[in-house]
Amino acid sequence: MLDLHCHILPGIDDGAKNTDVSLELLEEEKKQGVKAITFTPHFHVNRISLDDFVRAREHSYNKLMSVPEVNDLGIKFKLGAEIYFSTKLNDLDLDELCFTDTNYLLIEFPTDERPYGLTHTLIDIINRGYQPVLAHVERYPYFTSDPTKLYDLIEKGCIAQINSGAVLENNKIAIKYIKWGMAQLISSDCHNMKRRVPNLKDAYRFIEKKFGDEYADWFDKNARDVFNGRYVDMTMPKRPKKVMGMWF
Numbered sequence: 001m002l003d004l005h006c007h008i009l010p011g012i013d014d015g016a017k018n019t020d021v022s023l024e025l026l027e028e029e030k031k032q033g034v035k036a037i038t039f040t041p042h043f044h045v046n047r048i049s050l051d052d053f054v055r056a057r058e059h060s061y062n063k064l065m066s067v068p069e070v071n072d073l074g075i076k077f078k079l080g081a082e083i084y085f086s087t088k089l090n091d092l093d094l095d096e097l098c099f100t101d102t103n104y105l106l107i108e109f110p111t112d113e114r115p116y117g118l119t120h121t122l123i124d125i126i127n128r129g130y131q132p133v134l135a136h137v138e139r140y141p142y143f144t145s146d147p148t149k150l151y152d153l154i155e156k157g158c159i160a161q162i163n164s165g166a167v168l169e170n171n172k173i174a175i176k177y178i179k180w181g182m183a184q185l186i187s188s189d190c191h192n193m194k195r196r197v198p199n200l201k202d203a204y205r206f207i208e209k210k211f212g213d214e215y216a217d218w219f220d221k222n223a224r225d226v227f228n229g230r231y232v233d234m235t236m237p238k239r240p241k242k243v244m245g246m247w248f
């Protein structure tokens, strides 16, 4: 398995606060069977300049790599970011925020109101040659109340990621997204060992049980394709339909 969304880099965001916590998280990732990880610390264009963020991420990464036990884990690492959505993203060179050597960008959104310019900004990002991965799509009320809005973005070239924690909680909409083929990636979004922990193996087992091995294999293949910068072979999702007030 591969984990493409996590907050393991030390001292850079609300994730691991030091290298001890980072190492604990990485050891748990290894126990879970994770072989490759993309580090995705939060990036907020209104709070930090791109240059300062890239410098801080480099510093944090070097600090982590200086811990000998980290190198002994045999896990492959890449850098990335969890980018907070803003229309200002169109004024930025996003290359440094992509998962290393790929054109994949992990983007998160506000969890209250649908932000102004969401669709147009994502389309502009796609037209510039990037591939947006939409972080934890089970969290946004403007998608969950009308999943066709998310379907339309997937059709335009976005990839939808759900959190392993939501799967394990049997989150209704996360389960429906899986059923509809509307989530292509599962990641841990782990922050520390108490809250949002590394639990990918548990989520994959849950999916195997509920949906069958082929679903779990499909998620794993998608994660490998994204990590390696290949196109994800999208099984076209089913467009949800509303019947008697319920989405099917």
Ligand SMILES: [Fe+2]
Pocket (backbone or CB within 6 Å): 005, 006, 007, 082, 135, 189
């Ligand atoms: Fe995150």
